[in-house]
Amino acid sequence: MTAVAPVLRDERGFSEALDRWSPSLLGLARSFAPDVATAQRMVERGWTSALRSGHLDDPGRPVRLAVVRAMAVSAQPEADLALAAGQRALCLAIRSSGVVVLPGQRDRRAATAVGATLPVTPALGDLDLLAPPLRLVLLLVDAHRWPAQEVEELLEVRPAALRAILGHSRRALLAAVQLRGASA
Amino acid sequence: MTDTDDLACIELVELVTDYLEDALEPDVRARFEQHLPSCPGCEEHLEQVRRTIQVLGALPQDERLSPQTRARLLDAFREWRAHPQPEA
Numbered sequence: 001m002t003a004v005a006p007v008l009r010d011e012r013g014f015s016e017a018l019d020r021w022s023p024s025l026l027g028l029a030r031s032f033a034p035d036v037a038t039a040q041r042m043v044e045r046g047w048t049s050a051l052r053s054g055h056l057d058d059p060g061r062p063v064r065l066a067v068v069r070a071m072a073v074s075a076q077p078e079a080d081l082a083l084a085a086g087q088r089a090l091c092l093a094i095r096s097s098g099v100v101v102l103p104g105q106r107d108r109r110a111a112t113a114v115g116a117t118l119p120v121t122p123a124l125g126d127l128d129l130l131a132p133p134l135r136l137v138l139l140l141v142d143a144h145r146w147p148a149q150e151v152e153e154l155l156e157v158r159p160a161a162l163r164a165i166l167g168h169s170r171r172a173l174l175a176a177v178q179l180r181g182a183s184a
Numbered sequence: 185m186t187d188t189d190d191l192a193c194i195e196l197v198e199l200v201t202d203y204l205e206d207a208l209e210p211d212v213r214a215r216f217e218q219h220l221p222s223c224p225g226c227e228e229h230l231e232q233v234r235r236t237i238q239v240l241g242a243l244p245q246d247e248r249l250s251p252q253t254r255a256r257l258l259d260a261f262r263e264w265r266a267h268p269q270p271e272a
Contacts, residue, residue: 014261018254026247044253048260121235123245150268159207167201170233 005059018047021064024144029071031139032093033086034133042086046071062150063142068094069154093132097155097165122177129176134169141166191215196226200233 007017022043029039029046049070050056054065072091124143125137140146140154141162152162191212197217198206202208203216249257 001254011258011265015258017259018249022249023245023247026249027243027245030247040250043249044257047257051260051264057216101246122239124239127240138240139243142237143243144245145241163201163205163207167198170201170236171197171237174229179191 005056005061005063007056007063017063021067022047025064025067025071027144028068028136028139029086031090031127031135032154034082037084038086040069041080041083042090045083045087046154049073064146065150065154066180087129089132090136093136094154097133097137097157114144114168122173126173126177129180130169130172134172137169138173142170191219193219193223193226196220196223197229200230203230204233215243 006013010012025043026039027048029042030036033039033042046067047070050066053070055061055070056063068090072087072094127138130138137151137155139159139162140151141148148159148162151157155165157165190252196216199208199216203213208216220230
């Protein structure tokens with residue numbers, strides 16, 4: 001007998017998975033969709049695509065990872081241009097996060113900014129100051145607390161590379177907030 | 185901020201995430217912690233990164249699927265249960 005993923009066992013399991021994972025999926029989609037309604041459609045499309053393509057079948061595969069991947073893929077030419085734009089933005093962020101910075105690569109601009117450090121505390125809205133790949137990493141790790149292993153799998157990077165990208169993203173956020181504060 | 189310590193500030197800045205993730209080798213961690221008391225700039229940077237993580241971790245996660253979206257997804261699930269073949 002083949003094991004069935006809990007999310008697919010019955011309607012209750014699926015309903016519970018919707019309630020458990022959709023808030024963070026919506027939070028992620030909101031950062032890449034042009035508006036709230038499009039974010040809802042992105043998440044809906046992600047769930048239905050993951051369901052119908054069999055990507056929820058594997059009991060060992062994290063549900064949200066499968067749905068986020070499906071959110072970023074348009075299976076056919078999309079008549080809904082806003083949805084297509086959101087999917088494309090998320091897809092590009094996922095694909096380019098892994099090449100933002102290589103482990104060991106020096107980030108001199110951010111590093112030297114420490115010398116003239118200003119006391120800053122970023123606000124959530126400051127994430128919009130970042131390039132999409134950097135924003136994606138901070139949303140996944142710091143905001144939505146995805147386990148590092150899932151983020152590594154999504155971005156297809158090794159642990160050391162993820163830490164390097166994460167460090168770069170945090171420094172970039174601080175630098176952007178400092179720059180904004182200095183020019184205010 | 186100093187550049188004469190064993191661990192240079194530029195190195196420390198790049199190691200902050202590994203430090204907070206407890207991913208540094210013991211000797212590097214010791215050098216990291218040895219550097220901090222003598223360097224207010226690096227101490228401040230470490231504190232800023234900590235605050236950044238706290239702020240981002242406070243992101244409200246109270247968004248919900250709209251009732252219509254949720255109902256459509258449950259319909260899709262019922263349909264899939266009735267005809268569970270994966271799409272090509």
